[in-house]
Amino acid sequence: GNSVTQMEGPVTLSEEAFLTINCTYTATGYPSLFWYVQYPGEGLQLLLKATKADDKGSNKGFEATYRKETTSFHLEKGSVQVSDSAVYFCALSSGSARQLTFGSGTQLTVLP
Amino acid sequence: NAGVTQTPKFQVLKTGQSMTLQCAQDMNHEYMSWYRQDPGMGLRLIHYSVGAGITDQGEVPNGYNVSRSTTEDFPLRLLSAAPSQTSVYFCASSKTSGGGPKANEQFFGPGTRLTVL
Numbered sequence A: 001g002n003s004v005t006q007m008e009g010p011v012t013l014s015e016e017a018f019l020t021i022n023c024t025y026t027a028t029g030y031p032s033l034f035w036y037v038q039y040p041g042e043g044l045q046l047l048l049k050a051t052k053a054d055d056k057g058s059n060k061g062f063e064a065t066y067r068k069e070t071t072s073f074h075l076e077k078g079s080v081q082v083s084d085s086a087v088y089f090c091a092l093s094s095g096s097a098r099q100l101t102f103g104s105g106t107q108l109t110v111l112p
Numbered sequence B: 001n002a003g004v005t006q007t008p009k010f011q012v013l014k015t016g017q018s019m020t021l022q023c024a025q026d027m028n029h030e031y032m033s034w035y036r037q038d039p040g041m042g043l044r045l046i047h048y049s050v051g052a053g054i055t056d057q058g059e060v061p062n063g064y065n066v067s068r069s070t071t072e073d074f075p076l077r078l079l080s081a082a083p084s085q086t087s088v089y090f091c092a093s094s095k096t097s098g099g100g101p102k103a104n105e106q107f108f109g110p111g112t113r114l115t116v117l
Helices: none
Strands: A003-006 A011-014 A019-021 A023-026 A032-038 A044-050 A056-059 A062-065 A075-077 A086-093 A106-111 B004-007 B010-013 B019-025 B031-037 B043-051 B054-057 B064-066 B076-078 B087-094 B112-116
Touching: A003 A086, A011 A019, A019 A106, A023 A032, A023 A086, A032 A062, A044 A062, B004 B087, B010 B019, B019 B031, B019 B087, B043 B064
Parallel strands: A011 A106, B010 B112
Antiparallel strands: A003 A023, A019 A075, A032 A044, A032 A086, A044 A056, A056 A062, A062 A075, A086 A106, B004 B019, B019 B076, B031 B043, B031 B087, B043 B054, B064 B076, B087 B112
8 A cells, every 4th residue: 555654753953954854655656746734723735746756846945856766755945944834744646546645744843 | 715614623522422524615626535633643534525426435434424415515424423533634625627737736624623522
């Protein structure tokens, strides 16, 4: 079956630090990969996505590259801000199914 | 557009009570789904629907029922609440036809926080 593994949190960084949140996956076929962000008290919002190998998704300074050879989709940002404090979820969907399989989430706190 | 709306925001139940969590979307999306979010476990799929009149089970369907009589609404029913159903519940929807960059992007509601005593 499908599964997503994210690095354990919580992660605490100072403002302007470099961020990496690791994500690896197991899936049948050729999945689409997603990063969702959840701000306190809110639902999930799509942050970025990639639908095929070597695609790079990007949004709001965040980037992630679909690496089929390492089955990874690591999230990066060069300079985090306090407003980036949130929980980040890696997810995949595969085949004709629309269902998302989520990782356990990584809590990010950015200190001023 | 209001997007995906969920009611109530918070609910406390006693063991054995039943209730319905409401979900509605005004984007004419074909696909709707319910997830539960528990600490350290991400989101897990409870039930989903690919269109009016069609529903199917997800990863954790036991103790929950759904129906899809209209495109807009997708209520989740707890038949006899148990403490193990204490969780945050999210409804999501997506467009599955027509292609384009937004196809299959899931939009989430704000969630319902349920406590079962």
